[in-house]
Amino acid sequence: MLGDLAGSDCDRTALSEAADAYVAAQTAGSLDSLQDRLSSNWTYQENNKIVTSQTSGVLRKPLKIDHRRTNYDLVACATYTELVSASGPYVLGTQIRHGADKKVISIDTIASTTNSWLFNATKTLEYVKQESWAPIPAAKRDARAVIQAAGDAYLDMWSSSTADKLVPWGTPCVRLEGSAYTGKGSPDDSCKPGIPSNHNQAPNTHRRYVIDEEMGSVSIFCVWEHMMNAADSHEFRLEGGKLRYVHTMTECGGKTCKL
Known part of the structure; x- marks a missing residue:
């Protein structure tokens, strides 16, 4: 890297x-x-x-x-x-x-x-402003490889039919996708609603990582190939080995993003 x-x-x-x-x-x-x-x-x-x-x-x-x-x-x-x-x-x-x-x-x-x-x-x-991203106590932190694997599994869901089984889904979990807040108030209060059902899409490539074990987070930048080759940022936070927050930003080169 x-x-x-x-x-x-x-x-x-x-x-x-x-x-x-x-x-x-x-x-x-x-x-x-x-x-x-x-x-x-x-x-x-x-x-x-x-x-x-x-x-x-x-x-x-x-x-x-x-x-x-x-x-x-x-x-x-x-x-x-x-x-x-x-x-x-x-x-x-x-x-x-x-x-x-x-x-x-x-x-x-x-x-x-x-x-x-x-x-x-x-x-x-x-x-x-509603979220809490406090440092995770040392004894409860997940390993670097575990944090990255969670983010990679999530981003693999569009091109792999088994990736969703590898995501450490947590409850509660909320996803801030652009400005849409998913999870809070949903029946299972999780980040699962809206995950892809079509696993034959182009992959998310050219991934770049910043991993902070103290925050339980991984930032992944990539090319979102199935959405107009958009520039994409996904950030994931794990707490106790389970997904707690997902933040996304997706920009389609000045054009309105379309699936």
Whole structure:
């Protein structure tokens, strides 16, 4: 994985400071707060495409940030930050990776906005504020491989008829899909309603991971091939080995997303 370092070589303070600098940059619409933390050959990717212009991309748009949460991966030396700007309107997911010198080598953003799948930033903000993403006590944390396997199994359901059996379904569980909240109030209070029944669809490919055992979470960016090759972010949180939260963002290149 790009930017992987031995856990002992990854500096959580550097990760946290870079994530804060990224949020400041997004708030200002300027790279100034990030400049000292960027590697000389750093890359910026937005919705699965490399952005080379210094004046384009959502990172150059000043946004009022109403919600921010950052998760830390000390194995991959990376962070995942979820941002909501109701006035933007944008909901952003950003994976930031660091090199051996602690510098940022890549900023990878899924930027959802008007016309994105089930998009409504105001509703998304309302729902995320209802959730509790407290750190999981050390004795109750799931292993890194277990967390990733849960996310992979979920994303495999579109192309595999057996993947749903491998998802560690939990109760309660809620899915925030764009701005649609599934699970809360359903008969079994789970994330199962609406899972795919057609397992012969194109797979979800080019997956990139940020895994935080303390939060029980994995952020997975991918190409959602069966939905117009959309840029997609799925984040999963496990509690006690069971799925508790699913957050998704799906952007179809400025076009209205269609199945």
